Amino acid sequence: MEITNVMEYEDIARQKLPKMVFDYYASGAEDQWTLKDNREAFSRILFRPRILIDVSRIDMTTTVLGFKISMPIMIAPTAMQKMAHPEGEYATARAASAAGTIMTLSSWATSSVEEVASTGPGIRFFQLYVYKDRHVVAQLVRRAERAGFKAIALTVDTPRLGRREADIKNRFTLPPFLTLKNFEGLDLGKMDKADDSGLASYVAGQIDRTLSWKDVKWLQTITTMPILVKGVLTAEDTRLAIQSGAAGIIVSNHGARQLDYVPATISALEEVVKAAQGRIPVFLDGGVRRGTDVFKALALGASGIFIGRPVVFSLAAEGEAGVRKVLQMLRDEFELTMALSGCTSLKEITRNHIVTEADRNRPVPRL
Secondary structure: OOOOOOOHHHHHHHHHOOHHHHHHHHOOOOOOHHHHHHHHHHHOOEEOOOOOOOOOOOEOOEEEOOEEEOOOEEEOOOOOHHHOOOOHHHHHHHHHHHHOOOEEEOOOOOOOHHHHHOOOOOOEEEEEOOEOOHHHHHHHHHHHHHOOOOEEEEEOOOOOOOOOHHHHHOOOOOOOOOOOHHHHHHOOOOOOOOOOOHHHHHHHHHEOOOOOHHHHHHHHHHOOOOEEEEEEOOHHHHHHHHHOOOOEEEEOOHHHOOOOOOOOHHHHHHHHHHHHOOOOOEEEEOOOOOHHHHHHHHHOOOOEEEEOHHHHHHHHHHHHHHHHHHHHHHHHHHHHHHHHHOOOEHHHOOHHHEEOHHHHOOOOOOO
């Protein structure tokens, strides 16, 4: 069966992967209301396409933190990719590089920063969890920098792990043949079996609950890499991120895996963009499955988006070729959306190209 859209990979992954692994990738926190809304909120935004514009040439290129990429579609950090496919993060890194875009490597990857760097050239960011032992953090940041990583995506929404009931039911733990490769030499690479979720127990033991804005400043003293704050959903935290020296913000609810009943990221985006006032770029992850979703995020002021689950599902289905195909399909759909909306470059995508629910309650502006 020919795959014609990104969503179709999820069913293939469900069939191929052990239940514990698929559920870990697919599920959200508690009632999974936000998980559902991350997708559904996109469907409540409609287009106002402009017509009779020459769209014979379309330029999707953009710059992220000074790095030129082929399109505003990047790869979000997803943990333990070798559970999906034996090549894991190696395959994802090669696919991102081939597509001319950025891959973000998870702290909890099953391949180390050095191993991912060895796959060849590419622009890569490193997602960071802050451990209680700051020497571990400093060492890891230095290793990422030495391996040629270009930025840190600091996850700030996980002082404790969200309650993911599928992981509790399945007694989720990292399969014994895998390790969290970045921590292997520090005796933090293995996950013990637990009475609930092995990952929840690991987080409770290792991740620093005291993490605060002063630590964002501390990070800047140990690295020259720019810091993206990942997990911002409000105007208040946007202003604090800017004050703390963040180079950018990722509007994220952790794939709806942390606090349930937070808004869908596409619903929170505009508040954050308005508060940022153009001082730093704002990105989005969560729920992006179509090129139309990418366009909607950019129309609301995002500088780019990151995809997570589509990567692990396509990786499970077809390895590197699957991840390449996901990136290509999203690129093609986004290009088509731009053409049919009358935009030939990213700067031409404006707020006037879409209508949100809030807009529908107000009269349409006369342009």
